[in-house]
Amino acid sequence: MPREATTLTVPGPAGDREVRISSPGRVVFPAVGLTKLDLARYVMEVSGAFLAANGDRPVSLQRFPGDIDGEMFFSKNPPRGAPDYVQAVTVVYPSARSHPQVVLTEPAAVVWAVQMNTVVFHPWPSRTANTDNPDQLRIDLDPQPGTGFDDAVPAALELRNVLAEAGLQAWIKTSGNRGLHVFAPIEPRWEFLDVRHAVIAAARELERRMPGRVTTAWWKEERGERVFVDFNQANRDRTMAGAYSPRALPHAPVSCPLAWEELEHVQPAQFTVLTVPDRLRTVGDPWAEFGRSPGRIDTLLQWWERDLADGLGEEPFPPDYPKMPGEPPRVQPSRARRPDPA
Numbered sequence: 001m002p003r004e005a006t007t008l009t010v011p012g013p014a015g016d017r018e019v020r021i022s023s024p025g026r027v028v029f030p031a032v033g034l035t036k037l038d039l040a041r042y043v044m045e046v047s048g049a050f051l052a053a054n055g056d057r058p059v060s061l062q063r064f065p066g067d068i069d070g071e072m073f074f075s076k077n078p079p080r081g082a083p084d085y086v087q088a089v090t091v092v093y094p095s096a097r098s099h100p101q102v103v104l105t106e107p108a109a110v111v112w113a114v115q116m117n118t119v120v121f122h123p124w125p126s127r128t129a130n131t132d133n134p135d136q137l138r139i140d141l142d143p144q145p146g147t148g149f150d151d152a153v154p155a156a157l158e159l160r161n162v163l164a165e166a167g168l169q170a171w172i173k174t175s176g177n178r179g180l181h182v183f184a185p186i187e188p189r190w191e192f193l194d195v196r197h198a199v200i201a202a203a204r205e206l207e208r209r210m211p212g213r214v215t216t217a218w219w220k221e222e223r224g225e226r227v228f229v230d231f232n233q234a235n236r237d238r239t240m241a242g243a244y245s246p247r248a249l250p251h252a253p254v255s256c257p258l259a260w261e262e263l264e265h266v267q268p269a270q271f272t273v274l275t276v277p278d279r280l281r282t283v284g285d286p287w288a289e290f291g292r293s294p295g296r297i298d299t300l301l302q303w304w305e306r307d308l309a310d311g312l313g314e315e316p317f318p319p320d321y322p323k324m325p326g327e328p329p330r331v332q333p334s335r336a337r338r339p340d341p342a
Helices: 036-045 047-054 107-115 149-165 192-209 260-265 276-282 298-309
Strands: 005-010 017-022 027-029 059-063 073-075 087-092 098-103 118-123 136-143 171-174 180-185 227-230
Touching (some): 027 036, 036 047, 047 118, 107 118, 136 149
């Protein structure tokens, strides 16, 4: 018996492409009944804004062979048999290993990724021409238990001020869950470790201004009911859901760019696979001008050096990273061995 399939005609820079969608009726989001075909049509509708934000970058694909409640895995390198319009670029991972990674440059490639059961797209902050030097500074505002989106909003607004004082223009999007992502386009002059240090400097300055509401504490036991500024998202091979990417949550939310003027008047649950295409048609893309005036991180790096001189050192790296110079011990404070009393 032949397997169910359909074909989508996807316009693009090289003309129309026919992209086969197998199992189009398979339900991917059971709570709202959205199918694989619905998801493919969604990415086709938003492909212009999606590619402006995520195209020409290495991207990790978060794939779900069944629905979002089932098995999941990440795919980085192009699978065998990928069409020739799906590109790749060789990147270097923290282990120093090199490997090709998927790059999406046209609408048909994004629809193909959905055909490969992708739900969430995780682009790098660097472009294919220079994968070692990010052209985006990214800061993840992650509400901890006892806090939520409404707590992340004032943190984002103050972070915008912090970045402006450092000479950077901030842009905002929902994470697709409870948090917010603050981006700033930068000149691709600095490698990942420098950008990480710039993010830490901005995070510490935000924490000084909002000490009871924001934290840079890496260990969860020290964060309390505050918004965590996740500086480790700035590391090489660390990514977050891209702009206009769906998230694997029951109501099919989307990580949605916002105008700063909207931020205090919206809730993230209103931006979904069902609502965002119409938003783009009526409101437009708030990130349409993103990247036109990239900034520099010199001031943030000066703040980093100032903090080093004041005794604030390196922060912990993710557990899968090699031990890094100046890094404190990777052991949570409650389990750290205390010196024996004299």
